[in-house]
Amino acid sequence: MYVVGAAAMIACGGPHRAVARHASSSPVSTGPAPPAAAAPPAPAASPRAAVQSLLDAEMRLDHQHSYALLSAGGRAQYRDVADWTRRRTELPAVTQFRIEGDGAKPGSVVVLVQHRPSLDPFIGLSPARERQTWTGRREGGGWLLEPEPEVQAIWPSDSLAAPAALRWARAVQACDQTAARGVQAVDPPLGLEQVGQLALCGTPSSLGAGPTGSVAAGPASAALVAQYTTDALAWARAIPITGGPKPFSVVLAPVGDGWQVVGLAP
Amino acid sequence: MAVTLAGSLALATFATAPALASSHREAPLISQDPVADNTDLYAFRDPVDSTKVDILAGYIGLEQPAGGPNFAKFGDDVLYEIHINNTGGATDDITYQFRFRTQVQNANTFLYNTGPIASPADANFNVQQVYSVQRIDRSGSHMLLANQPTPPVNIGPRSTPNYETKLAQPTVAHLADGSAFFAGQRKDPFFVDLGSIFDLLGLRPFNGAHAIPEPTPPMGTPAGVDGLAGLNVHVIAMQLPITAVSRNANMPTTIDDPASVIGVYAAASRQRVRVLDLAGGAPRNAGRWVQVSRLGLPLVNEVLIPLGLKDHWNSVDPKDDAQFFPNILDPEPAKLIPVLYPGVKTPQGGFDASGNPRRTDIVAVLRGAALGLSTPNLLPPADLLRLNLATPTSSPGSFTRLGFLGPAMDGSNGNADGFPNGRRLGDDVVDILVRLLAGGTALSPDPKNTFDPPAPNKNLSQGIDGVPLSTPLMSTFPYAPTPIAGYCQQAPNPSKPAGQPTSPPC
Numbered sequence: 109m110y111v112v113g114a115a116a117m118i119a120c121g122g123p124h125r126a127v128a129r130h131a132s133s134s135p136v137s138t139g140p141a142p143p144a145a146a147a148p149p150a151p152a153a154s155p156r157a158a159v160q161s162l163l164d165a166e167m168r169l170d171h172q173h174s175y176a177l178l179s180a181g182g183r184a185q186y187r188d189v190a191d192w193t194r195r196r197t198e199l200p201a202v203t204q205f206r207i208e209g210d211g212a213k214p215g216s217v218v219v220l221v222q223h224r225p226s227l228d229p230f231i232g233l234s235p236a237r238e239r240q241t242w243t244g245r246r247e248g249g250g251w252l253l254e255p256e257p258e259v260q261a262i263w264p265s266d267s268l269a270a271p272a273a274l275r276w277a278r279a280v281q282a283c284d285q286t287a288a289r290g291v292q293a294v295d296p297p298l299g300l301e302q303v304g305q306l307a308l309c310g311t312p313s314s315l316g317a318g319p320t321g322s323v324a325a326g327p328a329s330a331a332l333v334a335q336y337t338t339d340a341l342a343w344a345r346a347i348p349i350t351g352g353p354k355p356f357s358v359v360l361a362p363v364g365d366g367w368q369v370v371g372l373a374p
Numbered sequence: 375m376a377v378t379l380a381g382s383l384a385l386a387t388f389a390t391a392p393a394l395a396s397s398h399r400e401a402p403l404i405s406q407d408p409v410a411d412n413t414d415l416y417a418f419r420d421p422v423d424s425t426k427v428d429i430l431a432g433y434i435g436l437e438q439p440a441g442g443p444n445f446a447k448f449g450d451d452v453l454y455e456i457h458i459n460n461t462g463g464a465t466d467d468i469t470y471q472f473r474f475r476t477q478v479q480n481a482n483t484f485l486y487n488t489g490p491i492a493s494p495a496d497a498n499f500n501v502q503q504v505y506s507v508q509r510i511d512r513s514g515s516h517m518l519l520a521n522q523p524t525p526p527v528n529i530g531p532r533s534t535p536n537y538e539t540k541l542a543q544p545t546v547a548h549l550a551d552g553s554a555f556f557a558g559q560r561k562d563p564f565f566v567d568l569g570s571i572f573d574l575l576g577l578r579p580f581n582g583a584h585a586i587p588e589p590t591p592p593m594g595t596p597a598g599v600d601g602l603a604g605l606n607v608h609v610i611a612m613q614l615p616i617t618a619v620s621r622n623a624n625m626p627t628t629i630d631d632p633a634s635v636i637g638v639y640a641a642a643s644r645q646r647v648r649v650l651d652l653a654g655g656a657p658r659n660a661g662r663w664v665q666v667s668r669l670g671l672p673l674v675n676e677v678l679i680p681l682g683l684k685d686h687w688n689s690v691d692p693k694d695d696a697q698f699f700p701n702i703l704d705p706e707p708a709k710l711i712p713v714l715y716p717g718v719k720t721p722q723g724g725f726d727a728s729g730n731p732r733r734t735d736i737v738a739v740l741r742g743a744a745l746g747l748s749t750p751n752l753l754p755p756a757d758l759l760r761l762n763l764a765t766p767t768s769s770p771g772s773f774t775r776l777g778f779l780g781p782a783m784d785g786s787n788g789n790a791d792g793f794p795n796g797r798r799l800g801d802d803v804v805d806i807l808v809r810l811l812a813g814g815t816a817l818s819p820d821p822k823n824t825f826d827p828p829a830p831n832k833n834l835s836q837g838i839d840g841v842p843l844s845t846p847l848m849s850t851f852p853y854a855p856t857p858i859a860g861y862c863q864q865a866p867n868p869s870k871p872a873g874q875p876t877s878p879p880c
Binding site: 169188190193194195197198201228229230231295296298300325326327330331333334335337338339 | 450451453465466469471473475476477506508510512513514515517520521645649651653654655656658659660662663691693
C-alpha cells in the first residue's frame with residue numbers, strides 16, 4: 109500500500125509534467141549532449157550532381173557532407189548525422205563509382221559503384237560492383253536524394269562456380285590444405301558438421317561437379333544464414349560434388365570476380 | 375522493535391537501492407531475451423599496464439552454472455557493440471562490434487562435450503563458438519579478429535579440468551598493437567543484494583527502519599546477501615592501448631582536460647525480422663539491426679526510467695537521452711524513500727522555476743564532475759560511463775570499494791580512478807548510487823533546494839562489504855573471475871550466502 113500511495117503521489121503530482129516542460133528548454137549548462145553538427149540541406153543543381161556529390165563524400169567517409177544531400181524524407185528516416193553514419197557503416201564502403209545515366213523514373217540516376225570485395229559477419233557480402241539507382245527529389249530550390257538507392261549487385265558468372273567448387277574438392281582430395289584455403293572465404297567452411305568427415309583426403313576417385321543451384325532456407329543453410337543473414341540465400345550457390353566417398357555440396361559466395369567456398373551441405 | 379532515528383533515516387535512504395541492481399533483466403522486453411541483455415559495464419585503466427584501458431561488457435545475467443546440457447552462450451543472431459565517445463559529446467567516435475558463430479562438431483549427440491575438454495580446439499568440445507571483431511572509426515571499418523575461439527563454459531572437473539589455464543587463458547587474443555580480446559563465461563563480478571532490494575527496497579542493515587517490519591523473529595541476517603554470488607555471466611572484454619581510444623591518439627596526462635575523457639556504453643542489437651521455419655529449422659533473420667539493449671551508467675534504466683519507457687530507452691542512443699532527463703533528474707526512488715521509511719527526507723528533484731535541475735548532485739555525475747574536470751571543462755550530461763584516461767591508477771593497497779567518493783563520500787580519501795570515474799570490478803556501485811540518490815554525497819544537491827541531508831544518508835549500504843572476495847578477481851586480463859563450475863553450484867541456503875565451495879575441486 110505504501111508503494112501504491114507513493115506511485116499515486118508521483119502520478120498526480122505536477123513534478124513529472126513540470127519537469128518535462130522544463131526539459132525542452134533546459135539551460136545549456138545542463139542540456140543534452142549535442143548531436144554531431146547537423147549539416148543543413150545542400151541541394152544540388154541536378155540529380156546527377158547530387159549523386160556525384162553524395163558518393164564523392166562517401167568515398168572520403170565524410171558522412172556529414174553526404175547527409176547534406178538527403179531529402180526531407182531521408183532526414184526524417186535518419187534524424188541526424190550520427191544516425192546516417194551508423195547506417196552507412198552497415199554498408200560496403202564506396203571505393204569508386206561512375207554515373208551511367210538517368211534511370212527509368214524521373215529524377216533517378218543509375219551509378220556503377222565499386223567496393224573492396226569481401227565477406228564478413230558485419231557487413232555481409234561486399235560485391236566488387238553493384239548498380240545503384242538513386243532517386244532525386246526537387247526540394248529547397250535544387251535536388252536532394254532519397255537515402256536508400258535500389259541496389260543490384262553484379263556477381264561473377266554462375267559458370268565460374270562449378271570449377272571453383274571442383275578446385276576446392278580436388279585440393280581436399282590431394283590433402284593440400286593450403287590450396288583448399290586459397291579457394292575458401294571462410295575457414296573452416298560453415299556446415300562442416302552437417303556433412304561430417306568428408307573422407308576425401310587421399311581417395312583415388314575422379315571427382316565431378318553437378319549443376320549449379322541456389323541455396324534454400326532450411327537446416328542445411330542455417331549456419332550460413334546465421335552468419336550472413338537471409339541475404340546469403342540470394343547470392344550463395346551450391347555445387348554437388350560427385351565421385352567421392354559420400355555425396356555433398358559445396359556452397360560458394362561471389363567474392364570479387366570469382367566464387368569462393370563458404371560452406372558445405374549434405 | 376526499537377528503531378533509532380538514525381537507523382530509520384538510514385533505512386529510508388536505501389529505499390533507493392532498487393535502482394542499483396545494475397542492469398539484469400531491467401526492462402520488459404529485454405528481460406525475455408537474456409542473450410542480448412546487457413548486465414554490467416566496466417571501464418578502467420589497466421592495473422598492470424597503465425598505458426592500456428580495459429572495457430568489460432556483461433551479457434546473459436543470472437546465469438546458472440549448472441545450466442546444461444544446452445549451456446549459456448552468446449547469440450549467433452545478436453550484434454554486440456561497445457561504443458566509445460572521445461570528443462566530449464555522446465555520439466559514437468569508435469565502435470567495436472562482435473559477432474558469434476556456433477560450430478557443432480557432432481550433431482548426433484545431446485552432449486555439450488563428448489569427453490574431457492583439454493583445449494579450446496579439443497574434438498571433445500562439441501558446441502564450440504567463435505567470434506569476429508570489427509572496429510569502426512573515422513577511417514572506416516576494420517576487421518580485427520575472425521574465427522577467434524571462445525572457451526567452453528565451466529562444467530566441472532570431469533569435463534573442464536584446469537579451466538583457467540588450459541581453456542580460458544588460451545582463448546585470449548593478443549593483437550600486434552598490444553590489444554587483447556576475450557569473450558566467454560565468467561563469474562559475475564557484480565555484487566548486489568537482489569533479494570532484499572527488490573523486496574520493497576530493503577537494505578538488510580536497516581531492516582528495523584522499514585515501514586513494513588520483518589516477521590518476528592527476524593528472518594536472515596543484518597548483513598547483505600550477494601544475490602549474484604553463485605551465478606555466472608558472459609563477458610566481452612577488451613584491453614586496448616589508451617592511444618587507440620583517446621581523442622588525439624596520445625597518452626593523456628592532463629586530468630582537467632575533456633580530451634582526456636572517454637565515454638563508453640555497451641549495446642546489443644537484433645535484426646528487425648525473424649521468421650520461424652515451419653519445418654523446424656533454424657529461424658531466419660533479416661533486415662537492419664535494431665538496438666534492443668544498452669548500458670552506460672549502472673543504474674539509469676534499472677531504476678530511474680519508468681516501465682513504460684524502458685524498452686524505448688533501450689532502443690535509443692545516449693545522444694538522444696535528453697528526453698529522459700525529467701525522469702533521471704527527478705528520481706522515483708528518492709520519492710519512494712519517505713514512503714517506505716517514514717520520517718526520512720530526501721532531496722527534491724525536478725527543475726526550479728528557472729528551469730535549472732534541483733538535483734545538481736546527479737547532474738554532476740552525468741557531467742563528469744568526478745572525473746577531475748573543473749567546472750568550465752565539464753561535459754554535457756549523458757548516460758555514458760565516463761573515464762578520465764589521465765587519472766593514475768590506485769595502488770592495490772589503497773583500494774576502496776566506494777570508488778571515487780571514498781568512505782567519507784567527499785572524495786578526500788577515495789580512489790580517483792574509481793566509480794564514477796569509470797568503473798572497476800570491485801567498485802560497490804550499489805552503495806555509491808544509493809547514497810547519491812538519497813542526497814548523501816558531497817556532490818550535494820543544490821543549496822537552493824534547502825535539503826540538508828541527514829548523516830545516515832551518507833552511510834547507507836546494502837551491507838555486502840567484501841563478499842565478492844569469495845571469488846577473487848583475477849590479477850591479469852580479463853580480470854573478471856573464473857566462472858563457477860556447474861559441478862560446484864550449490865543449492866540456495868538461506869542461512870549463508872550462496873556461492874562456490876572453497877574445497878577442491880571447486
